[in-house]
Amino acid sequence: MTTQHPADPTVTAADAGRRTDGWWRDAVIYQVYPRSFADANGDGMGDLEGVRGRLPYLRELGVDAVWLSPYYASPQADAGYDVSDYRVIDPMFGDLADAERLIADAHGLGLRVIADLVPNHCSDQHAWFRQALREGPGSPLRSRFHFLPGKGADGELPPNDWESIFGGPAWTRTANPDGTPGEWYLHLFAPEQPDFNWDSRAVADEFRSVLRLWLDLGIDGFRIDVAHGLVKAAGLPDIGLHDQLRLLGNDVLPFFDQDGVHEIYRDWRLVLDEYGTDPATRRIAVAEAWTPTVARTANYLRPDELHQAFNFQYLGTAWDAGKLRAVVDLTLDAMRPVGAPATWVLSNHDVVRHLTRLGAGLDREQDLRRARAATLLMLALPGSAYVYQGEELGLPEVLDLPDSLRQDPAFTRAKGTGAEGQEGMRDGCRVPIPWSGTEAPYGFGPLPGGPSWLPQPAEWAKLSVEAQTGDRDSTLELYRAAIAARRAHPALGAGDSVEWLEELPTGVLGFRRTAAGQEFVCTANTAEQPVLIPAPGRLLLASTPVTVVEDELLLPADTTVWWAV
Numbered sequence: 001m002t003t004q005h006p007a008d009p010t011v012t013a014a015d016a017g018r019r020t021d022g023w024w025r026d027a028v029i030y031q032v033y034p035r036s037f038a039d040a041n042g043d044g045m046g047d048l049e050g051v052r053g054r055l056p057y058l059r060e061l062g063v064d065a066v067w068l069s070p071y072y073a074s075p076q077a078d079a080g081y082d083v084s085d086y087r088v089i090d091p092m093f094g095d096l097a098d099a100e101r102l103i104a105d106a107h108g109l110g111l112r113v114i115a116d117l118v119p120n121h122c123s124d125q126h127a128w129f130r131q132a133l134r135e136g137p138g139s140p141l142r143s144r145f146h147f148l149p150g151k152g153a154d155g156e157l158p159p160n161d162w163e164s165i166f167g168g169p170a171w172t173r174t175a176n177p178d179g180t181p182g183e184w185y186l187h188l189f190a191p192e193q194p195d196f197n198w199d200s201r202a203v204a205d206e207f208r209s210v211l212r213l214w215l216d217l218g219i220d221g222f223r224i225d226v227a228h229g230l231v232k233a234a235g236l237p238d239i240g241l242h243d244q245l246r247l248l249g250n251d252v253l254p255f256f257d258q259d260g261v262h263e264i265y266r267d268w269r270l271v272l273d274e275y276g277t278d279p280a281t282r283r284i285a286v287a288e289a290w291t292p293t294v295a296r297t298a299n300y301l302r303p304d305e306l307h308q309a310f311n312f313q314y315l316g317t318a319w320d321a322g323k324l325r326a327v328v329d330l331t332l333d334a335m336r337p338v339g340a341p342a343t344w345v346l347s348n349h350d351v352v353r354h355l356t357r358l359g360a361g362l363d364r365e366q367d368l369r370r371a372r373a374a375t376l377l378m379l380a381l382p383g384s385a386y387v388y389q390g391e392e393l394g395l396p397e398v399l400d401l402p403d404s405l406r407q408d409p410a411f412t413r414a415k416g417t418g419a420e421g422q423e424g425m426r427d428g429c430r431v432p433i434p435w436s437g438t439e440a441p442y443g444f445g446p447l448p449g450g451p452s453w454l455p456q457p458a459e460w461a462k463l464s465v466e467a468q469t470g471d472r473d474s475t476l477e478l479y480r481a482a483i484a485a486r487r488a489h490p491a492l493g494a495g496d497s498v499e500w501l502e503e504l505p506t507g508v509l510g511f512r513r514t515a516a517g518q519e520f521v522c523t524a525n526t527a528e529q530p531v532l533i534p535a536p537g538r539l540l541l542a543s544t545p546v547t548v549v550e551d552e553l554l555l556p557a558d559t560t561v562w563w564a565v
């Protein structure tokens with residue numbers, strides 16, 4: 001089943017030159033979280049038809065590609081990151097025909113589609129795992145997972161001391177077919193997400209085949225979930241310490257970022273390249289790789305591996321000129337030797353929305369101002385940028401969801417352990433986004449007063465796409481203008497360096513970029529006071545309304561300004 005893959009409908013005469021090097025190098029990639037984007041059938045849960053209906057909105061926003069969080073068959077123990085069948089669309093999202101129509105329409109509009117692939121683990125309802133349980137110890141199917149006898153006299157202790165990312169031990173004990181206590185299996189995430197054993201040839205063969213299935217369907221690339229987790233250190237050694245995830249910043253853990261994973265990505269690169277190596281149509285892969293350093297992230301992007309990786313070090317950086325400059329340098333320095341584009345990201349479905357995270361939390365207007373400044377800075381940096389649905393509307397994190405409605409397994413697992421709190425709790429950034437109207441679900445579903453799987457705050461009526469469209473000062477129009485300017489100015493988008501401006505007041509970050517004989521300057525004030533700066537050129541765009549007076553600008557606090565020189 002092959003759909004036609006268009007040459008490159010997005011390439012216009014104006015940007016053809018800068019895109020010949022690879023479309024992903026300067027792409028703005030928009031993350032759709034299918035549950036919460038648009039609900040065409042009115043059941044309160046987003047679906048693929050909903051996404052298809054809103055593609056013109058994404059086209060108008062100006063993004064290059066859409067990354068869809070998982071839509072595969074899944075019991076939804078982790079919102080679809082627990083896949084029971086990689087070849088089937090979950091009925092809650094639609095079916096394969098819907099996926100084909102979505103891909104075809106996206107291509108028709110010049111948008112590329114990136115699928116989310118989850119190779120570290122599947123669902124405990126996956127046919128292989130169910131059968132492995134049924135067949136008991138010794139079943140060859142058990143070698144596709146990490147099944148081991150426990151420690152202790154009766155095997156009552158887990159095989160090692162690894163902790164699950166969602167809290168508690170990373171092992172769950174099984175019952176034998178006769179009901180007696182049996183082996184344990186490894187799950188770095190929820191117990192409903194057994195880890196695959198990537199030493200098994202069957203696992204590697206299966207994923208090669210799954211890649212091809214979606215590539216044949218016309219998918220332009222993959223976001224690889226937990227790309228750093230597939231290979232575990234030989235012998236699954238104890239770590240000897242608690243709070244293991246916190247060690248990730250400093251150390252390579254025996255279950256993360258093992259050198260062996262690179263062999264898998266070299267193999268996958270061969271599969272991707274079977275679909276063509278023309279930079280304008282190339283199929284790509286982006287790694288979700290949590291590593292101790294940006295330099296280790298670059299290992300995933302060597303010329304024979306993947307194309308991009310999320311820059312979580314950037315996402316984790318405070319709104320502080322000095323720290324931002326340091327992480328930008330670190331990133332560009334790490335990417336240059338492997339020739340991969342840097343990526344920049346502020347929000348996604350796993351973290352507190354950047355408006356709330358970077359903001360002081362005292363005043364919504366102030367938080368929004370900072371979020372807009374952070375966005376304009378991100379979109380000015382060389383490389384590719386990721387935008388998470390709803391950030392273009394200036395949506396805050398929803399902090400007051402009733403416990404009974406929350407679905408994030410991290411919340412359930414942390415409950416009662418004293419680890420509750422917003423950090424690591426992910427429903428608040430997954431609330432369905434507002435499109436129009438004054439009554440919930442604000443156009444998310446077809447009917448006013450209809451359902452939405454998480455309730456939307458009443459204030460979201462004024463944040464809807466409809467409410468913001470055409471309002472020059474709105475956040476949505478800022479995103480539209482910024483993405484359009486990024487396309488139009490040759491010194492924005494792709495590149496591997498910036499020239500820092502040194503003569504700026506403390507708290508102000510400024511850099512120059514030059515391409516095709518044209519200069520661009522970005523100035524961002526992260527301090528709490530306005531500062532007077534000389535205008536370096538013609539004002540292109542500002543995250544807060546500003547006026548240049550006699551070649552000087554009083555740059556307000558929490559404001560980024562773009563200049564054409």
Ligand code: GLC
Nearest residue numbers: 078081118189225226349350
């Ligand atoms: C990734 C996903 C996250 C999911 C986890 C387990 O980090 O982004 O949402 O819970 O993997 O699949």
